[in-house]
Amino acid sequence: MPVSTAKSLLFKRLNSLTTKRVVRIVLSLSILLIFLLQASSTLQLTLLDALERFAYDVKLNSTAPHTLDDRIVIVDLDEKSLQQHGQWPWKRTLLAKMVNKLIDEHQVKSVSFDMVFAEPDTSDGLAVLSDLASYIPPAMHKKWQTQLNFDEQFRNAIKDRHIILGYVFNQSSDKTINRLTDANTRLSPSMRDKLQLVSPKGFTANLPDFEQVSALSGFFDNPIVDKDGVYRRVPLVQEYQGGVYPSLALGTVLVNQGYPKLSLDIKQEQDYASVEGVYLGQTHIATGALSDVYVPYRGGQESYPYVSATDVILSEKPIPLLKDKIILIGTTAPGLLDLRSTPLQKNYPGVEVHANLIAGILDGTTLYRPSYSLAIEFLSLLIIGLIIIFSPVLASPFKHLSLLSCLAIVHTVGNLYLWHNQLVINLISPLALIFTLLAFQTSWGFFVESRAKRHLAKLFSQYIPKELVNRMAEAPESYELNGESREMTVLFTDIRGFTHISEDLEPKELSKLMNEYLTPMTEIIHKHNGTIDKYMGDAIMAFWGAPLPDDRHRHNAIHAAEEMLEALERLNKRFESRNWPKLEIGIGINTGMMDVGNMGSEYRMAYTVLGDAVNLGSRLEGLTKSYGIYTIIGEDTQRQLSGIVCREIDRVKVKGKDRPVSIYEPIGYEDLLSPSEIQQVHDFNEMILKYRAQDWQGCLQIIQQLVKQSGPKVIYKVYLDRIRTYQKQSPGINWDGVFIHTTK
Structure with missing residues (x-):
């Protein structure tokens, strides 16, 4: 291959290689942008979301204590109870009997119902008694009316006791059944618009007679179940028409802690406001923007003691397990459809979800996703992505791979550290970004860049002596x-x-x-x-x-x-014949x-x-145009020359250098220059000495003489302009004659 052809080919391939690197960086940045959009919820990557949920479940399973917590006992409407007392719903007299036994005989701290009593008990026979009213003496009618009013018996059982009732909010329908008790915390209309609290449209509440006498009531629905149907997080409160209402779990804690004031921890800056947590008196529970927390599951089913409801109802003596305990009444019977999918178990009793949440609130172990989590994830992706994208330019493949491994380890350790401090931050997104960029760069290097580098290696020998x-x-x-x-x-x-x-x-x-x-x-x-x-x-x-x-x-x-x-x-003579432009070059040595x-x-x-001397050579080439000459050499080059005549051009500080250097122009070989040419060099050097001595008039005289001898030149105009400037405004007695160039 001819040398000129080989050089042309290498020149093109060098440009091609540079272009390919730019394309690689642009494509890598595009991958990073996709992950950033996903982190900001602008773009949804289904697989990535599923992996994040899987990683959360793994962390939860591996850190759950898997121990029994006997502070909370679940009274279970199980199959045994249904067989003994009939299918649900039971008569309210039976529920009243169970409540009385729990409070009076077993001396529990509180009772919470994971169910709603929205309709009257029609099995009590009051309708028949009403039809027979004219045939029964009034005294007997009143006695029978008291005995047959099952709702009244249940009302009396829960009255003035630590009984917490459940109800359901409706997110899609504005239909309301019965009425809610007044919320003890309310939000102004302007604050409601700023916050992101769950705001249901309707509700199904308990009968007014029950609501009025219960200690408290709380919702047991979960409007923020994840897309895969798994119960990972729940809201502690929901906002309805300005009122802030607690969940059943939070309401249970409120009652057991002596009814502390419920309030929201709101971070507000100008027009921005976000819920940072919930206060129970002085106790703070950190939450996400929806007042949501992640349920701190203790383990699988039966992480809390279970007692069959029929055993409570039929008990003839106190059950030691129940004394001074928080009681949750719920069901594990499959037919009653209160089984939930959780990270630890697919069919998990809904009542035990409340138990885990109550225990977490009491222990301060609830996890939450803070409002600034988006910023953490966004910055993590951005920093990791930029490091990975641009590190191949600076590091060898081994060092690049080592860097990626370190990034993955540091991110994982940091994420687990935040987890142990109750912060839930996405783990998978940065790891997926690292893997994706590594896979892309590896593929790109193998299929695209390696081929170009092999060609360059074959031609490299033609570019050196x-x-x-x-x-x-x-x-x-x-x-x-x-x-x-x-x-x-x-x-x-x-x-x-x-x-x-x-x-x-x-x-x-x-x-x-x-x-x-x-x-x-x-x-x-x-x-x-x-x-x-x-x-x-x-x-x-x-x-x-x-x-x-x-x-x-x-x-x-x-x-x-x-x-x-x-x-x-x-x-240039050949180029002119082809109508090509005339070339001018600058040379720095x-x-x-x-x-x-x-x-x-x-x-x-x-x-x-490499080195500072190399960088200075590049700067000297850039100065040739400023002085209107073709070649500039540095003082270290001029110092040991022999047989070559040079004239000092200036003493300068170039961009990026603090030390001033003298620069010279090589005029020609000493034995080939005429006496007049040598004299002009001496005259110019003398002008430089007068210039540094601030003898402006002497400088002007020499420059004018040089212009007459050799004609006007750019370098003469440079000094004429400087001298006129200094004549108007002196550079000062401490001036060292150095000119500072601010451009390359």
């Missing part, structure tokens, strides 16, 4: 990834106005122009023992002094620069200590140089 190729072939063991530091000279060259040129040419024409420009420039650099470091679009970076030692690296770099300018003149060696990865090696 033959001496280096031969030396590497003779002793390949000498060329490892280790580098060394040595004094070298670096050269940067760039085409001026290349952006405008590229816009005026068709892509094919631009490619041909670049090939015809880069080929002779590269040949000149190789001719003078230089090594091409890289092509950067229209720019060339080369260095001298490695891999082969070169005692004349300064001279060879300047010789190459001089010949490059001569070759450009010849090229600098000498200093540089790190040199084979640097890169197992996919691609690059023999390159």
